[in-house]
Amino acid sequence: MLVRRSQRQDDPFADEPFGQLPHDDELTVTTADGVDLHVEVLKSETGPDDLTVIFVHGFCLDMGTFHFQRRAFQGRYRMVFYDQPGHGRSGRLPAGEYTLDALGKGLASVIDATAPTGRIVLVGHSMGGMTIMALAEQNPQLFVDRVAGVVLISTSAGNLDQVTFGLPEVVARFRHPLMPLVRNAGKITVAMVDRARRAATDLAWLLTRRYGFGTERPSPALVSYVEQMNSATSAEVIARYLRTLYTHARLLALAALRTVPVLVVCGDVDVLTPLAHSQEICEALPDAEMVVVENGGHVALLEHADEVNAAIGSFLQRIS
Template sequence: MVRVGRAIGIGAAAAAAAGAAAAGVAADRAAADRRRLDALDPHVDFRHTPDVELVVVATDSVKLHVEVDTPDSWNVRQPTVVLSHGFCLSIPSWIFQRRALLDAGYRVVTWDQRSHGRSDVSDAEHSTIEQLGQDLRAVIDSACPEGPLVLVGHSMGGMTTMSLVRHHADLVRERVMAVAFIATSANGEGLTDLGFGPLVGRAIGQAGPRLLSRLAPHQRWLGPVRRFGKTVEDSVVDRFSYDSPVSEKLVRFTSDLILATPFEVMAAFIPAIKGMDEYESLTALVDKEVLVVNGEGDLLTPPKHSAAIVERLPGSEHVVVRDAGHLIMLEHPELVNGQLLDLISRAAVDLELGVAAGAKPRVRRFITDIARGRRVRGVRRDEAAERSQERAAKAARTKVKRAGSTRRRRRS
């Protein structure tokens, strides 16, 4: 019996080793493909210097990091766009949107949600969606206390927006002209399935917080491990963040953002997200211009969650993007930028004409990012042509070398 158990153990270890090796090979191939796609965004700089940095103190004394960018041409009668990032992300995840909005002449406020980025880490008691809504109110009161507002939330940031709407309906009624929900949900059911289905996903969701809490004291030792397992790590991040080919540069940027989040923070917020239900909050937005955007291949907040939001907002515009995952604002930035600018324009027209968004028909559109697809095909075509030229040159060198060898043999 002992021998059998030992044999099974050895077999399991061998299978695990083989699986790890296979995963490593697959990750290496994926990494090579992403490196070739770096030509998609060769000049991308993810850094941004804000006009103003603020420290906003939340209701429980947690200090929140806030950044404000104001174009020279902006005035207080124009809208301020407030961007709220998602779970395990931070301000830099909005880099493409804040630049586009600034270029269009809008003031932009970005902030690190509590326990993320440069904001203070919260205690577990206040790691809730309700508290995040109160935090957003504090940010608005400090960074943009007057003038019209456009609220944009990605993933957990969308939940934060819903919480604000529920607790501060007066602010929404008086100042909010438009809201955008990007890859988010109004209910936490099924959000921890991670695309594995309810059975496996439920086990991951239940074990996740406990496992992360146990790993938290050892997180500082994972730096060297991350460096050695970078290609596997990138492949995991790529799978759950994107649904189309992206560059290694973008995946590495994403990995660094996500894994900068302490494990104890992940463990604290997972139960809050799972237990969230903000459907009733949406009733306060019935007469507001609302945009709902989701990726068709989003594994973390599947499309059905966006559809459930749209069902409760009769005048909303629902945009489903093909070949897009959870981090759609980084994967298809030009497309998302265009949708946000169109949203603000529609809201401005509504206000001018006195039209309530709830009186307009609901719109649902499926969009393919054709321009980006062309760039991907172009990069791969150029890379294939380069490889073909290299093979032809190598064949020519081999032919010359063989001819030389033949001549030397004949002389001898």
């Protein structure tokens, strides 16, 4: 009853075409470990010809996380969006665990395929920011030669074993003893977990609102959209990502970002990658600009799109 009442309130985004924005080109990029990545490209109409902005989404989400940024900057900049391995319309890793090292190499493959020359700006949300850090660790020279700027939204350079990543509380509470069991679970067990997740749609919606948003009454349509992205990520994919996320430690890799302008954005009530994690990044990058979004949760780029877009827009103008 609580969910139904919440979803009936006046909602400015009730008719928003989430996941339906147009693109100019579509392609598939295959990573070195055999995963086909779904990629979409939007052309620039008025922006600089030599600049491409590449957006990298987070865990249990897809390129649709950047819905409002895509709409706001369409035609103003050449933009590239892609779904990370195991997410959205991209393929899954054939075997083994997903790693941030592989995600960094996947981002490099996307760059090679979509922006082989010219300047690039990398925009990463949550795990997408960690992917950019992995790329910086692997190829620091790229940030000297071609990267014109980096935007890190609601992300972290490490110490993630203390956050929940939006998993149900019962899983988060016992995640350490359960991680080996979950990672080694068979397909039958994983299928049962996925069925249980689908059956508990009301609980999933409430958890998404609690852990993803900062305002007291966020748009129900926004909550539903984020929950749909969450639920589309299978339990098998989630389990195969856990180790790399919990062991992520790339504070030293941030040194490569000292050669470029950096914008750090975080909501002040983000419970998944708390504000302290963004502040730690800024301590390692003293020249970085930091924008704190009031009443912003983990998906502040959706929840407070106007404020986040204003910060990104000013940043892009300065480096264009």
